[in-house]
Amino acid sequence: MMRPVVTEPPAADASSPVPVRLSWLHPAGLVSLGLANLALRILTLNVYHFWGETEVRRRIWSAVRLEGEPLVYTGTGRELFAGFLVVFGLVLLPLTLTGAAAMALPDPGSSLIRIALSAFVFYLTGVAVYRARRYRLSRTRWRGIRMSLGGNSWRFGWTYVWTLALPFGVALFGPGFLAYALTGGDRDAMAEAAGPTIGTTVLAMLAAFWILPWRSIKLQGLLVRDMRFGDRPFTFDAPAGPLYRRYAAFWAGSAVIAAWLCAALLGAATPEALAGLTDETDTEKMANALRFVVLATFALGLAYLLYYLVSASYRAFQFNHFASHTHFEGASFRGTATGRGLVRNALGNFLLWLAGFLIGLLALLGWMFLAGTVLALPPESAGGQAFLLLGLFLLFASMALFRPLIQARTTGYLARNLAIDGKVPLAGISQGDDHNLRRGEGLAQAFDVDAF
Amino acid sequence: MHSDTAASPLFYGRFSDGRTAGATDVDVRLGASGVEVMRKGALPLVWPYAGLVAAEPLSSYAVDALLSSPASPGASLFVGEGLFARKLAEKAPHLTTRAQRWQHAKPWLLATLATVAAAIAVWALDLSPARTIAGLLPDRARSAVGEQIMTEMSGDRPQCDAGPGRAALDRLTTRLAEAAGDNTRFKVVVSDWDLMNAFAAPGEQILLTRGLIEKAQSADELAGVLAHEMGHGIERHPETALVRAIGLSAALELMMGGSSGTLANAGLFIAQLAYSRDAERAADAEALRILAKAGISAKGFASFFRRVQKEEEGSGLGKSLSSLEVLRTHPVTEERLRVVERTPDYKSTPALDEKEWAALKSICGAARPKPDKVRPAKPAPPPRDI
Numbered sequence: 001m002m003r004p005v006v007t008e009p010p011a012a013d014a015s016s017p018v019p020v021r022l023s024w025l026h027p028a029g030l031v032s033l034g035l036a037n038l039a040l041r042i043l044t045l046n047v048y049h050f051w052g053e054t055e056v057r058r059r060i061w062s063a064v065r066l067e068g069e070p071l072v073y074t075g076t077g078r079e080l081f082a083g084f085l086v087v088f089g090l091v092l093l094p095l096t097l098t099g100a101a102a103m104a105l106p107d108p109g110s111s112l113i114r115i116a117l118s119a120f121v122f123y124l125t126g127v128a129v130y131r132a133r134r135y136r137l138s139r140t141r142w143r144g145i146r147m148s149l150g151g152n153s154w155r156f157g158w159t160y161v162w163t164l165a166l167p168f169g170v171a172l173f174g175p176g177f178l179a180y181a182l183t184g185g186d187r188d189a190m191a192e193a194a195g196p197t198i199g200t201t202v203l204a205m206l207a208a209f210w211i212l213p214w215r216s217i218k219l220q221g222l223l224v225r226d227m228r229f230g231d232r233p234f235t236f237d238a239p240a241g242p243l244y245r246r247y248a249a250f251w252a253g254s255a256v257i258a259a260w261l262c263a264a265l266l267g268a269a270t271p272e273a274l275a276g277l278t279d280e281t282d283t284e285k286m287a288n289a290l291r292f293v294v295l296a297t298f299a300l301g302l303a304y305l306l307y308y309l310v311s312a313s314y315r316a317f318q319f320n321h322f323a324s325h326t327h328f329e330g331a332s333f334r335g336t337a338t339g340r341g342l343v344r345n346a347l348g349n350f351l352l353w354l355a356g357f358l359i360g361l362l363a364l365l366g367w368m369f370l371a372g373t374v375l376a377l378p379p380e381s382a383g384g385q386a387f388l389l390l391g392l393f394l395l396f397a398s399m400a401l402f403r404p405l406i407q408a409r410t411t412g413y414l415a416r417n418l419a420i421d422g423k424v425p426l427a428g429i430s431q432g433d434d435h436n437l438r439r440g441e442g443l444a445q446a447f448d449v450d451a452f
Numbered sequence: 453m454h455s456d457t458a459a460s461p462l463f464y465g466r467f468s469d470g471r472t473a474g475a476t477d478v479d480v481r482l483g484a485s486g487v488e489v490m491r492k493g494a495l496p497l498v499w500p501y502a503g504l505v506a507a508e509p510l511s512s513y514a515v516d517a518l519l520s521s522p523a524s525p526g527a528s529l530f531v532g533e534g535l536f537a538r539k540l541a542e543k544a545p546h547l548t549t550r551a552q553r554w555q556h557a558k559p560w561l562l563a564t565l566a567t568v569a570a571a572i573a574v575w576a577l578d579l580s581p582a583r584t585i586a587g588l589l590p591d592r593a594r595s596a597v598g599e600q601i602m603t604e605m606s607g608d609r610p611q612c613d614a615g616p617g618r619a620a621l622d623r624l625t626t627r628l629a630e631a632a633g634d635n636t637r638f639k640v641v642v643s644d645w646d647l648m649n650a651f652a653a654p655g656e657q658i659l660l661t662r663g664l665i666e667k668a669q670s671a672d673e674l675a676g677v678l679a680h681e682m683g684h685g686i687e688r689h690p691e692t693a694l695v696r697a698i699g700l701s702a703a704l705e706l707m708m709g710g711s712s713g714t715l716a717n718a719g720l721f722i723a724q725l726a727y728s729r730d731a732e733r734a735a736d737a738e739a740l741r742i743l744a745k746a747g748i749s750a751k752g753f754a755s756f757f758r759r760v761q762k763e764e765e766g767s768g769l770g771k772s773l774s775s776l777e778v779l780r781t782h783p784v785t786e787e788r789l790r791v792v793e794r795t796p797d798y799k800s801t802p803a804l805d806e807k808e809w810a811a812l813k814s815i816c817g818a819a820r821p822k823p824d825k826v827r828p829a830k831p832a833p834p835p836r837d838i
């Protein structure tokens with residue numbers, strides 16, 4: 001059992017750059033981890049979820065190896081749970097209640113409040129993306145050196161909003177202003193052109209779609225440039241040009257799929273089919289409507305599948321493009337992801353999810369059989385409702401049965417298709433000042449949630 | 453210090469001091485009191501087993517172990533051998549998967565036990581927290597919520613308010629409300645809707661449909677249905693159902709990590725809910741009390757349901773779903789009917805006189821062509837009660 005001590009070649013200079021090898025060591029025992037998490041989640045009415053998720057992350061982080069040594073995840077279940085409670089109490093609940101209260105108001109006010117709420121939620125989504133990333137990085141170490149994300153999440157949220165809202169706004173209202181200016185201040189011409197006609201809406205869609213590659217580079221740049229390992233920053237210099245060349249093909253493919261979907265839906269949406277949707281007094285009409293709904297669902301599913309296939313090679317290209325323009329010290333990353341690989345990964349993940357879903361469905365049916373037949377609980381009684389609630393929870397929890405495996409497959413695919421070229425002066429990288437950690441103790445860190 | 457050299461093999465490890473991202477080769481041994489790290493040209497370190505932290509819990513699948521210790525803050529030690537991990541698990545059992553899961557889950561398992569015990573107690577003692585909260589709601593809040601539900605239920609169907617019909621309905625409402633006592637003020641709205649139904653909303657608000665009024669053969673029959681709905685209102689059943697629906701959605705939302713979205717749809721949820729059999733019995737009892745006090749015969753109440761039920765049994769399916777709706781969500785049980793029919797006779801006068809009844813019958817305007825022509829603009833929400 002003795003192993004000879006490998007003598008390290010004498011280091012010429014302790015801080016001279018060395019190559020760093022990135023690899024993936026697929027973790028074993030993820031299915032039994034999923035089963036244990038499911039059992040404990042059920043027995044603790046879901047609270048264990050946060051600790052289960054933490055154990056999954058500890059395994060997945062450990063599977064990513066640099067020079068054969070694992071990344072370490074230092075986050076805790078307690079942090080995830082506290083973060084969830086804070087966001088649930090201070091964000092989700094107030095927003096939901098405000099939205100519900102707004103429905104009671106008369107219409108112009110009601111709609112305005114709900115639009116404002118949606119915009120705010122969109123902004124918060126951006127903030128959450130950044131904060132989740134910051135949380136994960138600050139809980140990631142390699143050889144004891146911490147990673148961090150040093151920027152401002154509110155500013156990121158704002159960029160997240162305006163890079164989409166501005167092009168949309170210009171496309172929606174631009175024609176009106178243009179008409180107003182060209183006609184020397186004719187308000188009627190402005191009103192005519194500014195209305196959300198089909199033309200301007202299509203224009204808005206086109207504009208919004210063509211902004212996406214630029215936007216993704218902009219957002220990725222913010223995330224990467226704020227990122228540090230110890231005291232050293234990452235840099236990012238991806239040009240948009242190559243992305244746009246690939247995007248053209250993706251966009252054309254999506255346009256064909258969208259056009260086919262519109263044609264299919266409009267073709268099926270005959271007056272007879274639609275009548276049944278609003279009239280529940282006639283069984284024949286309702287059967288027509290049901291047929292329409294089934295057809296529409298099928299068409300939507302098929303369109304999504306095709307879209308996924310078309311988008312996969314673009315997303316793989318984007319991953320590789322981002323990787324090769326991300327630098328750290330003297331090294332760069334190199335991505336080798338392919339559309340085919342992403343599709344294969346997603347397909348496997350879907351099948352795993354489906355298996356969990358079917359198991360959950362069986363559990364739900366068994367549970368309801370127990371409630372209805374064995375215990376004879378009337379469905380409208382409080383006991384029956386509580387039983388149904390627990391059954392839905394059973395289904396929901398079972399759907400996550402293979403989640404550890406799914407997460408590991410996805411991370412593994414990306415890690416196996418990412419390499420580091422060049423050399424990094426590892427011994428010269430130090431922990432750096434702890435500004436990120438000290439600030440972290442305040443309320444701001446409480447919002448660094450990653451529980452969703 | 454290292455007396456048990458023979459007992460424990462040497463392992464090869466990589467040691468990082470935590471000050472830089474560099475690492476050095478070390479020899480590692482599982483000593484008597486801790487992990488011993490032997491660095492070249494430095495004193496050996498001993499990391500006591502008790503305080504050790506492992507990057508991932510030690511499982512039987514482990515192929516390596518990455519450790520840190522409060523004895524050397526910031527430092528970490530990586531040993532890439534499964535045997536080391538398994539030997540370490542024997543020495544430091546708190547690092548194993550099983551121990552860590554138990555440590556994290558234990559407080560919550562106990563909390564769950566307490567919750568389940570509390571729920572069983574609530575159920576066994578027949579307490580109703582939802583009902584208690586419903587009783588505490590201020591009147592203004594109940595009315596505001598009720599109005600919103602009434603609006604949502606009737607969709608964009610017009611309200612029926614033809615002058616003489618409205619006056620007759622008001623007279624009937626007042627007569628019943630006075631008998632109900634407690635100065636409760638009921639708001640009764642008629643919706644121009646083929647569907648035959650009636651339901652109570654929070655804040656003593658009641659919605660009757662045109663279909664129901666057309667189906668009733670006498671004012672006494674309508675009075676029975678109205679008194680039953682008033683019974684629900686007096687017992688605060690709609691408020692209780694609402695509070696329960698919100699509570700259940702919040703619980704579901706919490707259990708599903710804020711991703712179920714049911715809280716936002718609590719309104720939708722309550723529209724689906726029916727009252728329990730107990731609630732129906734309570735509303736019936738309340739209705740019989742009101743009718744007796746008002747001097748209106750309870751016979752109409754019973755005959756109405758008898759007739760609707762019989763007609764439904766006789767007719768083929770699919771002809772008219774609208775009257776089926778009433779019984780689909782709320783089967784009128786034989787037991788309920790018998791209780792009502794067994795009510796002893798008392799001195800009574802008709803709920804309304806012939807003229808008033810005729811006016812009420814046409815509260816939605818003159819008789820109109822049979823349904824199907826009038827198409828509601830929205831899918832009708834499922835009715836929840838009679």
Ligand SMILES: [Zn+2]
Nearest residue numbers: 732735837838
């Ligand atoms: Zn009822």
